[in-house]
Amino acid sequence: MIRTVPTKPYSDQKPGTSGLRKKVPVFQQEHYAENFIQSIFDALEGFEGKTLVIGGDGRFYNREVIQKAIAMAAANGFGKVMVGQGGILSTPAASHVIRKYQTFGGIILSASHNPGGPHEDFGIKYNAGNGGPAPEKLTDAIFEKTKTISSFKTADVDPIDIDRIGKVEAAGMTVEIIDPVADYAELMESLFDFDALRKLFKSGFRMRFDAMHAVTGPYAKEILENRLGAQDGTCRNFKPLPDFGGHHPDPNLVHAKHLYDEMMGADAPDFGAASDGDGDRNLIIGKGIFVTPSDSVAMLAANARLAPGYKDGLKGIARSMPTSGAADRVAEKLGIGLYETPTGWKFFGNLLDAGMATICGEESAGTGSNHVREKDGLWAVLLWLNILAARGESCKQIVTEHWATYGRNYYSRHDYEEVESGRANALIDELRAKLGSLPGTSVRGMTVASADDFAYHDPVDGSTSEHQGIRVLFEGGSRVVFRLSGTGTSGATLRVYIERYEPDRSKHDLDTQVALADLIAAADDIAAIHRNTGRPKPSVIT
Ligand code: VG1
Numbered sequence: 409m410i411r412t413v414p415t416k417p418y419s420d421q422k423p424g425t426s427g428l429r430k431k432v433p434v435f436q437q438e439h440y441a442e443n444f445i446q447s448i449f450d451a452l453e454g455f456e457g458k459t460l461v462i463g464g465d466g467r468f469y470n471r472e473v474i475q476k477a478i479a480m481a482a483a484n485g486f487g488k489v490m491v492g493q494g495g496i497l498s499t500p501a502a503s504h505v506i507r508k509y510q511t512f513g514g515i516i517l518s519a520s521h522n523p524g525g526p527h528e529d530f531g532i533k534y535n536a537g538n539g540g541p542a543p544e545k546l547t548d549a550i551f552e553k554t555k556t557i558s559s560f561k562t563a564d565v566d567p568i569d570i571d572r573i574g575k576v577e578a579a580g581m582t583v584e585i586i587d588p589v590a591d592y593a594e595l596m597e598s599l600f601d602f603d604a605l606r607k608l609f610k611s612g613f614r615m616r617f618d619a620m621h622a623v624t625g626p627y628a629k630e631i632l633e634n635r636l637g638a639q640d641g642t643c644r645n646f647k648p649l650p651d652f653g654g655h656h657p658d659p660n661l662v663h664a665k666h667l668y669d670e671m672m673g674a675d676a677p678d679f680g681a682a683s684d685g686d687g688d689r690n691l692i693i694g695k696g697i698f699v700t701p702s703d704s705v706a707m708l709a710a711n712a713r714l715a716p717g718y719k720d721g722l723k724g725i726a727r728s729m730p731t732s733g734a735a736d737r738v739a740e741k742l743g744i745g746l747y748e749t750p751t752g753w754k755f756f757g758n759l760l761d762a763g764m765a766t767i768c769g770e771e772s773a774g775t776g777s778n779h780v781r782e783k784d785g786l787w788a789v790l791l792w793l794n795i796l797a798a799r800g801e802s803c804k805q806i807v808t809e810h811w812a813t814y815g816r817n818y819y820s821r822h823d824y825e826e827v828e829s830g831r832a833n834a835l836i837d838e839l840r841a842k843l844g845s846l847p848g849t850s851v852r853g854m855t856v857a858s859a860d861d862f863a864y865h866d867p868v869d870g871s872t873s874e875h876q877g878i879r880v881l882f883e884g885g886s887r888v889v890f891r892l893s894g895t896g897t898s899g900a901t902l903r904v905y906i907e908r909y910e911p912d913r914s915k916h917d918l919d920t921q922v923a924l925a926d927l928i929a930a931a932d933d934i935a936a937i938h939r940n941t942g943r944p945k946p947s948v949i950t
C-alpha cells in the first residue's frame with residue numbers, strides 16, 4: 409500500500425561538497441532521511457517507471473536507509489531499483505552501474521572519509537543519469553524542496569532481503585539485488601593490461617593494499633588477489649565494517665600512518681595503496697616514497713598511454729583549483745587543455761561528458777577518468793600498477809624522473825578541524841575584505857602578485873560558481889589558498905593549501921614542510937590563522 413505521510417521541514421539539509429552529511433543521530437530524527445530522499449525525488453522529473461540504483465559504503469545506518477529508500481522509490485513511481493548486495497556499492501561502482509544499465513540515476517549512502525558508527529557520520533548523495541554527482545543546479549533545487557516539504561510517499565513493504573542476489577517485487581516495483589563487484593571488475597579489466605599485471609605479481613612484485621575496513625575491500629580482494637594473483641594477504645582490513653574498526657577511513661598520512669611506516673621500512677613491499685570509506689579516494693606510497701595526490705594526477709596523466717584504455721592519449725586534464733599545478737605542466741607538454749574547477753567532483757562532470765577532459769584529479773587523493781563520473785580509488789591504483797609494469801621501473805624512479813623532467817611542485821595541505829564556525833567565517837571575511845590591498849605587498853620577503861576569491865565559469869553550460877576559495881599568488885608562482893570544508897559535520901574546517909614550484913633538480917630532495925616553511929609562515933601572516941582560530945598549529949597535515 410502506498411501512503412502519503414505528513415512531515416515538517418528541517419532547516420539544515422543543504423548538500424555540501426558531496427551530498428548531505430550529518431551525524432547519525434541527526435539522520436535518526438523522525439523523517440529526517442525520508443525528507444531528504446523525497447526532496448531529491450521532488451527535484452527530479454520524468455523517472456516514472458525508470459530504474460534507480462541504490463548502494464552505500466556499508467557504514468552504520470546504511471541498511472536502515474536502504475530499506476527506506478526502496479520503499480520510497482516504489483511509492484514515488486520508479487519501475488525498478490538495483491541494489492548492491494548487502495547494501496554495498498562503492499561510489500565509483502555505483503557510477504558505473506548507473507552508466508552501464510542506463511538507469512535514471514542513483515542514491516549513494518556514504519559520508520566517505522568521515523568516521524562511521526552510532527555517533528559518527530552518515531550521508532546521502534544523488535547521482536544523475538551520467539553517473540556523476542548532482543550538479544549544483546540540482547543540489548540547489550533539492551535544498552529548496554527540503555525547506556518546504558510537507559509530506560513524503562512511502563510503501564508498506566516487508567523489509568527486502570538485500571543479502572540475496574536476485575529479483576523480487578515490492579509494491580509493484582522490481583528490486584534487483586546485484587553483485588556489487590562484478591560489473592566494476594569487468595570495467596577495470598577492459599581498461600588495464602591484466603596479463604601484464606599478472607606477470608608482474610608472478611615475478612615476485614609485492615604490494616600492500618589497505619582497505620581501511622571500508623567499501624573497497626571486496627573490490628580489491630577480487631581484483632588484486634583473485635584476478636591478478638597478488639599474494640594472499642596483499643589486501644589488509646578488507647572486510648567492510650559499520651564503524652570502520654573505529655578508525656577514520658581517510659587514506660592520508662595521518663590515518664594511514666601504519667601503511668606509510670611499512671612502506672618506509674627496510675622490508676617494504678614494492679608498492680602500497682589505500683582507499684577511503686566509499687572507495688573513491690586513493691593513497692599511493694611507493695617503496696620509500698610518498699606520492700602526493702597532486703603529483704599522482706600529473707604522473708598518471710603523463711604515463712596514461714601505457715594502459716590499453718588510454719592508448720590513444722588524453723583529450724584534456726582537469727584539476728580542482730587548490731590542487732597543485734604539476735598537472736598543468738603535463739598538459740602543456742602534451743599540448744592538451746587544462747581546466748581548473750572548484751573543489752568537488754560534481755564540477756568535472758560537464759567536462760567529461762563534453763569530451764574535453766579524460767583525467768581529473770583533486771589534491772584530496774581523488775583521481776579518476778572518463779570511465780565513470782566519480783573519482784575512483786582502485787582505478788588509480790591499477791593505473792599506477794599498469795605503468796609500473798609497462799615501464800619496468802620502481803615507483804621512486806618514476807617519481808624522481810618526473811620531477812627531473814617537469815620540476816617539482818612542493819605541496820602540502822594544513823587542516824584546522826572543528827574550529828568554531830563563527831571564528832572560521834570571520835577569518836574568511838577578513839581575508840576577503842583585504843584582497844584588493846594585498847597585491848604588491850611583501851610578506852616574508854615574497855611579493856604578492858595577485859589575490860582573488862576563485863569563481864568558476866563552466867565552459868560547457870555557462871554557469872558560474874562563486875566564492876570557491878581565496879587565492880594568494882606570489883611572484884615566481886608560489887601560492888597559498890584558503891577555503892572552508894564542505895564535508896565536515898561539526899564546526900568548521902579551515903583548509904590551507906600551500907604550493908611552491910622548484911625547477912632545480914638538485915633541490916628535489918627537501919622535506920616538504922621545510923621547503924614550504926616561508927609560505928606556511930606567510931599564510932599565517934596573511935590570514936592571522938592563530939589569532940582567528942585560536943589554534944597554534946594545524947590538526948592534520950597532508
Ligand atoms: C573534501 C575534499 C574534496 C572532495 C570532497 C569529497 O571536500 O577537499 O576535494 O571532493 O571532500 O570527497 P571539502 O569540502 O571537505 O574540502 V569524498 O571522498 O569525502 O566524497
Ligand code: CO
Pocket residue numbers: 520521684685686687688689
Ligand atoms: Co570518498
